[in-house]
Structures are given as C-alpha cells and as structure tokens.
Amino acid sequence: MRLLSRILGPRLEATAHCDLPCGVYDPAQARIEAESVKAIQEKYQGNEDPEFRARAIAIKEQRAELVKHHLWVLWTDYFKAPHFEKYPELHTLFNKATKAAGAAGAKGSMDPAKGQELLDLIAEIDKIFWETKQA
Numbered sequence: 001m002r003l004l005s006r007i008l009g010p011r012l013e014a015t016a017h018c019d020l021p022c023g024v025y026d027p028a029q030a031r032i033e034a035e036s037v038k039a040i041q042e043k044y045q046g047n048e049d050p051e052f053r054a055r056a057i058a059i060k061e062q063r064a065e066l067v068k069h070h071l072w073v074l075w076t077d078y079f080k081a082p083h084f085e086k087y088p089e090l091h092t093l094f095n096k097a098t099k100a101a102g103a104a105g106a107k108g109s110m111d112p113a114k115g116q117e118l119l120d121l122i123a124e125i126d127k128i129f130w131e132t133k134q135a
Contacts, residue, residue, distance in 0.1 A: 025078040027126040030070035030097075034122055036063045037106045038115025045112065057110070064107035067118065068098050074129065087128050097121040 040060040044053055075094040084090050099105055100118040 025074055025129075027070075027074060027122055027129050030067050030074070031119065031122050031126065033063045033066040033070065034101070034106070034115065034118045036060075037067065037101075038112050038119060041106070041110050041112040041115045044110045060110070061107050064101045064105075067101040067106070067122075071098050071101065071122075071125070074125065078129070079132070083128075083132050086132075090125075090128060093121065093124055093128075097125060 037060050040056050040063070044056045044060075047053065047056075071094060075090075075098075079090060097118065100114070100121050101107060106114045106118045
C-alpha cells in the first residue's frame, strides 16, 4: 500500500494563503489582528474578573497567532527577491515582527506596550509593502 501511494502520490506540493493563488495581499490583515491583541491587553489591565482575564488571554493568544500567519504569508508569498534586494532590512523586520507577535512578545504578555511594539513593526512592513505596490 505504501509503495502504491508513493507511486500515485503527488510529486510536488504547493501551498498558498488560499486554495487558489489569488495575488491578493495586504498587511492590513496582520494590523487588524494586532490591534485586537493590543485592545485585549488594555481591557485585561482594566478588569480584575478572573474569568474575563482567562478568556482575554486565550483570545489574545489566538489573535497573535493570526498576526504571525498573516506576516508569514506576506514574507514568504508576496515579497520576492527583487524586494529583498531593494529593501535589505525586510528579512530582519519580518523576523522581529513575527517574534513580537510570538511568545516572547505580544502573545506571551498582557502589557499593551508589547502590542504597540508589534503594531509599530507592522507599520514599517506596511510602508514598504505599499512602496512595492506602487512600483
């Protein structure tokens, strides 16, 4: 059976952010989720209810994962070699942004300052993204 599935199985697997590579990309998706992360962090600070706080943490962590997903799609699918040549800081910027969305950043913290740091990094990516769209 394994031999048959190896013979008949696909030789190449392709992935995209949707089932059909549509070419529609926008850092706004990451920004909206990051705004949600920061808003949850702020609401958490103003509420002492343990149930609310537990829900806030869970939702914030989900949103932070979505931020990382949207950033990875831009990084790996939209930006190409010519973009990285023109904007050599892009790899470092995406690395910092995905880490800022992760466990060491907004995902792992209830401090709204971490959420703002994430939003600031996304704003830098957004600026470069729109410059590349104008070209």
